[in-house]
Amino acid sequence: MPIEIPKDKWTGSIRAVTIGATSAEGGTRAKSITVGGQTSMPYLHYEAPMPNKPVIAIEIKSRKPDDWSPLLADAWGEAMADPAQWAKKAEEAGADLIVVALTLADSPEDAVRVIKSVLSGTGLPLIVWGPGQAEKDNELLVPISEATKGEKIVLGICEDKNYRTIVATAMANGHLVQARTPMDVNLSKQLNILISDMGMSKDRILMDPTTGALGYGIEYGYSVMERLRLAALQGDAMTQLPMIVTPGFEAWKTKESKVGEGVPEGWGDWKARAINWETLTAIALVESGADVVVLRHPESVKRVKSAIEELVAV
Amino acid sequence: MYIIGENIHIISEKVKEALTNRDREFFMDLAVKQVEAGAKAVDINLGPRKKDFAEVWPWIIETIETVVDVPLSIDTTNVEGMEAALKTIKKAQPILNSTSAEQERLEKIPLLAKKYGAKVIALTMRSEGIPVEADARVTIAVEALIPRMMEIDLPMENLIIDPLVLTVSGCQQYCPHLIETVRTLQYAWDPAPNISVGLSNVSNAVPNENRPLINRVYLAMLMGVGLQMMIANPFDKEQNDVIRWIETKDTSKPLAKVYNKIAERIAAGEEPQLEDFDLKDADQSAIWKTTQILLNKVIYADSYLLN
Numbered sequence: 001m002p003i004e005i006p007k008d009k010w011t012g013s014i015r016a017v018t019i020g021a022t023s024a025e026g027g028t029r030a031k032s033i034t035v036g037g038q039t040s041m042p043y044l045h046y047e048a049p050m051p052n053k054p055v056i057a058i059e060i061k062s063r064k065p066d067d068w069s070p071l072l073a074d075a076w077g078e079a080m081a082d083p084a085q086w087a088k089k090a091e092e093a094g095a096d097l098i099v100v101a102l103t104l105a106d107s108p109e110d111a112v113r114v115i116k117s118v119l120s121g122t123g124l125p126l127i128v129w130g131p132g133q134a135e136k137d138n139e140l141l142v143p144i145s146e147a148t149k150g151e152k153i154v155l156g157i158c159e160d161k162n163y164r165t166i167v168a169t170a171m172a173n174g175h176l177v178q179a180r181t182p183m184d185v186n187l188s189k190q191l192n193i194l195i196s197d198m199g200m201s202k203d204r205i206l207m208d209p210t211t212g213a214l215g216y217g218i219e220y221g222y223s224v225m226e227r228l229r230l231a232a233l234q235g236d237a238m239t240q241l242p243m244i245v246t247p248g249f250e251a252w253k254t255k256e257s258k259v260g261e262g263v264p265e266g267w268g269d270w271k272a273r274a275i276n277w278e279t280l281t282a283i284a285l286v287e288s289g290a291d292v293v294v295l296r297h298p299e300s301v302k303r304v305k306s307a308i309e310e311l312v313a314v
Numbered sequence: 315m316y317i318i319g320e321n322i323h324i325i326s327e328k329v330k331e332a333l334t335n336r337d338r339e340f341f342m343d344l345a346v347k348q349v350e351a352g353a354k355a356v357d358i359n360l361g362p363r364k365k366d367f368a369e370v371w372p373w374i375i376e377t378i379e380t381v382v383d384v385p386l387s388i389d390t391t392n393v394e395g396m397e398a399a400l401k402t403i404k405k406a407q408p409i410l411n412s413t414s415a416e417q418e419r420l421e422k423i424p425l426l427a428k429k430y431g432a433k434v435i436a437l438t439m440r441s442e443g444i445p446v447e448a449d450a451r452v453t454i455a456v457e458a459l460i461p462r463m464m465e466i467d468l469p470m471e472n473l474i475i476d477p478l479v480l481t482v483s484g485c486q487q488y489c490p491h492l493i494e495t496v497r498t499l500q501y502a503w504d505p506a507p508n509i510s511v512g513l514s515n516v517s518n519a520v521p522n523e524n525r526p527l528i529n530r531v532y533l534a535m536l537m538g539v540g541l542q543m544m545i546a547n548p549f550d551k552e553q554n555d556v557i558r559w560i561e562t563k564d565t566s567k568p569l570a571k572v573y574n575k576i577a578e579r580i581a582a583g584e585e586p587q588l589e590d591f592d593l594k595d596a597d598q599s600a601i602w603k604t605t606q607i608l609l610n611k612v613i614y615a616d617s618y619l620l621n
Binding site: 185186187189190193194197227228231234236237238239 | 483484486611612613614615616617618620621
């Protein structure tokens with residue numbers, strides 16, 4: 001008996017957001033990356049084709065991190081001390097985008113120098129995060145924004161306590177912003193409203209609904225993302241933005257990834273476990289509709305990439 | 315609309331201060347003004363008063379009954395406090411606010427109502443919490459609250475079911491369910507039980523400037539499904555306008571027409587439609603957006619009116 005698969009017909013769609021600008025577009029990137037544009041829930045190819053597949057960003061730091069797992073240090077080696085080298089290796093490892101996370105130790109001059117060196121070390125579009133303290137974020141992101149005018153970098157991370165300065169400088173210099181809220185659909189939408197109320201085009205916002213790692217609240221993150229995506233497809237303009245999430249950051253702070261000793265033997269090989277943790281966290285989020293996942297280990301990147309290829313194959 | 319005036323509430327700093335000073339004038343004035351503004355009963359919420367209930371309740375009842383004749387609603391979780399108040403009341407039939415389907419409360423409070431001939435507000439809530447689904451709330455009324463009143467022979471007209479309004483900011487999915495609960499409860503028993511809601515709960519945790527609008531739009535929806543009683547602020551003039559417009563089917567002004575249309579749509583089991591509103595009018599556009607968040611069509615955000 002032939003079975004007819006019921007199809008949803010949505011009135012809304014996700015905005016297509018382009019990150020990075022080539023020389024023809026006023027920047028220096030080898031290519032730009034477009035995410036979003038969906039008109040149905042993730043990977044329901046029989047309802048609508050997926051216009052842009054999810055992409056992987058690899059997170060690097062402006063200076064060698066001393067609190068990252070030795071497993072990550074093994075993977076990246078000497079390159080970790082040189083952001084331009086690190087970015088190059090990340091590109092070779094399959095990254096579509098590079099996240100450069102600045103630190104509290106960076107001066108504005110350091111930060112601008114690092115970003116410029118990364119721009120020359122890789123042709124990929126960039127996402128730049130401040131160290132996460134409002135004043136310092138603004139102190140570093142404004143000069144970077146000005147020094148890289150037109151590159152269409154994603155500047156972040158905007159939060160409800162600190163978004164005005166970042167949004168203003170992004171608007172003035174042709175960049176984008178990442179808008180993060182603690183796992184809550186109402187707060188997520190609120191920040192999008194506040195940012196677009198400043199005059200920021202909705203084609204230049206990535207929303208970051210925050211998530212947890214596998215075993216550490218990922219199900220909350222998953223349902224918030226699903227709810228946001230359903231609202232967007234139902235026509236809620238303030239939720240129709242592509243989503244960026246940080247499974248690398250989340251997974252590498254769990255005990256399962258961080259600790260190699262003093263854990264039950266049944267947990268098995270440390271490296272295998274840590275990479276599984278990051279990979280599974282990322283894939284679950286990709287399946288819930290993430291458009292950009294930020295990862296840390298090159299092996300996880302390889303695996304998530306292959307999972308994405310399978311998901312987007314019609 | 316039978317409004318139980320909500321303004322004597324310990325959450326207000328003025329009430330707190332007046333109570334500390336045992337300021338009779340303050341309470342007499344606030345009770346009289348609420349009744350003059352249209353309140354048919356006056357709610358009194360002074361907190362649990364674990365230590366001084368035996369003194370505070372007789373004092374406040376005597377004070378307020380000096381100036382008004384309407385029923386007083388004894389709003390406390392303290393059962394001993396309730397009884398202290400009931401013993402003092404001399405004028406109208408009092409209202410106990412409230413019991414729920416939690417075993418201990420449902421055991422004791424209806425018995426108090428019976429003993430003193432009071433009405434009792436019963437919340438559709440069990441010890442496990444408040445169910446989202448309309449059906450589950452009706453089930454609590456039909457399987458726990460009503461049977462308990464029958465068991466002790468409390469006349470059905472003395473039961474007031476409160477199906478629990480929750481805030482659109484954080485419990486948005488409950489808002490449309492509550493409307494359906496109010497609709498269904500009226501058919502849950504014969505005679506139909508009285509229903510009352512705490513209207514302004516719908517805008518808890520919402521920025522103050524948006525609260526009255528959300529309350530009014532929700533009120534129009536609830537009046538559409540037959541709500542006739544609520545605990546509310548009787549001084550809210552615009553809210554009183556909405557009540558009057560809908561009760562008298564007054565559509566002479568554009569806003570009166572819009573609120574009537576919302577009530578009609580909800581009454582018919584429909585949703586308000588874009589065509590019901592003149593979106594060029596800022597007030598009507600705000601009302602339309604408010605209907606959309608209250609029906610859980612669009613995700614609530616504090617700045618939803620900018621959306």
